Amino acid sequence: MFLLGMAGGLALLILGAEILVRGGSALARRFNISELVVGLTIVAFGTSGPEMIVSVVSAVQGSTSLAVSNVLGSNLFNLLVILGISSMLSPLGVDKNTVWKGIPFLLLTCAAVFLLAEPAAGCPDTIGALTRFDGYVLLCFFAIFLYYTFSIAKSSGELQETGKSPPEKMSGFLMSGFIAGGLVLLILGGRIFVASAVVLAKKLGMSESLVGLTVVAAGTSLPELASSLMAAYRGRIGMAVGNVVGSNIFNVFLVLGVSAAIRPAPLSPGDFLDNAAVALASLALFLFMFTGKKRSIDRWEGAVFVFAFAAYLWFKITSS
Template identity: 35%
Template sequence: MSALTVLALAVGFVLLIGGGEVLVRGAGGLAATLGISPLVVGLTVVAFATSAPEFAVSVDAALSGYPGLAVGNVVGSNIANILLILGLTAIVAPLVATSRIVRVDIPIMVLFSVVALLVALDGTISFLDGLLLFAGLVAYVVATIVISRKQDGGRAAAASEDPVGDGAGGGAARDAAAGDDAARDAAAGDDPAGGASAGETRSSGVASSHPVLVSSVFVVVGVALLVVGARLLVAAASDLASAWGMSDLVIGLTVVAVGTSLPEFATSVVAAIRGERDLAIGNIVGSNMFNIGAVLGMTSLITPIDVAPGAVRFDLPIMLAVSLALLPIAFTGMAIKRWEGLLFTGFYAAYVVYVVLQAADHDALDPFSAAMLWFVIPITALWLIGLATYELGLLRGRRQARARPVPAHDGATDTGTGGPG
């Protein structure tokens, strides 16, 4: 491994991070002009922008004859996004999971992971497979934006009916919304007073207003930086693979995957610190769907992608399992707490250790695999099932409490004049 390879790797990472940051700013400015909510911005525009490094790397790798790097980059990035990026972000600031994320977006992300595994079973992601993945993504984005615009329009109409806020409907709605926000903040373990930082984010963060021309220039410059950085990263990664005797799949699953996930990490941490904690989760969930639908889908539209048997047997199922694990984690307390972030980060470290031991055919691989397969994973699965069951019980109890009729009050008893005078 030469010094030139190390330099190309470092410069490629820097260009990817810088390009992703510039692209996020430009895309966020354009999205703000459409009046889209921060959560939808995270699920669509920001997710696409932060997935641009994966797209650039995968397309370049597939065209350069490194299909394992193209697949490993997407699969490794999706695993890193949930276990490492969401884990570290939750450690920095506990994350709020809205009901929409839990009921709609995470299950759709799981569905994308299932489809990706199914189309890869024959060892190739073909043109038709890519068309299916990309069409599913387009349908999701269109439905998300249309539904969001309708909901925002409905809320605006309701607000216009009670502009002063003194009416029963408007005041009650605002009180309920404030109560929900406070409850979510309490569940996440943070001070509800953090709303001030959230307000600052809306005025100066991802969803801030930018002139359309300036935002468009940001998008173009960001894409250019990503393309150049991707070419350098692919060249350096292929040199590393040959120098270390490792396959391009392993390099894609580890080094390149973490590198291309850095824009997601920067975006999610900044969003969490500034109070836009639903955007932080939306960015990761949306990015994973874009990685499968746009990166794998559009790359296979350009050229068919050969999938290594090891990826079909292990890495793609792990990606699906990680996506499934996010559902109960986000469902319990409608938040991702710090201890859950630590759990995710620990599992990512274990995953990387396994990938490296497998690539090196190390003697410690068998005992490590046995410990994970028979002890750590089953215990964690049972724990998550127990937490989800407990949360379902709490929700059922709240519904039953709300459904109970309120007993009628006796005026005579209240005034203490029940008997004749």
């Protein structure tokens, strides 16, 4: 029963990703904007929907450890697994705006979590907490990020797509239907998968924090995985990379910001370790821009990312 639910959710994710990428590509062509911008906004916001749902519901219900571990785990999965597998499928060229602005924003999200977390009095199992005020600060950073994103559309150095096929021409009604339908299928598929996987994981005796880092994080990241793989396959490289970068920034500044604003979120030592892992992965992504083919994630670099995630996951499971 659980496996059937996971399979059904995965099928909806794949279908939703195909529809969303087609609609996003058509939108980029219709309004003459970079697919990087579409990936950083519409696609990233849509594929961050599962993280938002899980984290907000967790905050409302008081399961703040699940909310935090979900965000950090999803970001690590996005960087190491999604970019890793996507670049192994097709080397990913990266726009200079992403290199010098997008990736530094990723590092800023990690620094914000470290710097904003305050000592949590009366909580012996935590070493810090994001207060409601911290949540508002993260939301302010999110507003700055949106301003930056739309400034990309006015820049002259946007990535020129060299896809395998030109973006499709669609009517406004059909294009809106593709984007909305793709987002609905992605979120629905993610919820079905997570609901089935969480019940299965708990039956296996996994802790809430470990469930958040592994099963929930991977499940809520499946929309990003499906969308990025589909975008890479179709040659929409700006959307593939922009989707991951945008989703990670959305997850911390928006999802974690809203969650902390609802209920202060204590951070355990494991959460700080996860945040450090995300920071190292973001730094590695930046360094990879200058190794091999410049401003590109090559196949071997993607393999390094996937191996690093497997090693870190093994460490977390064996040390829990």
